[in-house]
Amino acid sequence: MKRSLTIFLSLGLVLGLSFGASDTAGAKTKVKTYKNCTELNKDYKGGVARTSSVKNKGGKTKYKPHVSKELYDANKKSDRDKDWIACEK
Template sequence: MFTGAAVVAAPAQAATTYANCKALNADYPHGVGKTGAVDSTSGTPVTDFTVDDDLYNANTKRDRDGDGIACEKR
């Protein structure tokens, strides 16, 4: 018979879903991308975005050009 205390893991913190790019860029000035994403701009690509798969997945609606980076900004 088990008489020890049960160990319960704390729930993982959910990634923030931002209302718009202005709000996301306030926390992540160059945007948020998934692993392996490359900016598809015809000019100078943004390379200094934050890579965070969970955060990107929570904000995929903010990736208008479908390149794997939400709210990319120079």
């Protein structure tokens, strides 16, 4: 009786922790959508690039862009020259 109770409680603890971990992982995947480039450049001075291999079409920039596919996709509307870098400076 004690052994089955211990197994049951252990199983409940393991399952409870695994469901709690999946909820926090889902919350981390949400990315911020910025209203305009001024707002985005407050957090990311060089803008946001989709991949590290993209090149800027507009010439030389002052700052290196932050690389994040999810953040770029959320703010794709701010990439006016369609070079996969949003709000580059």
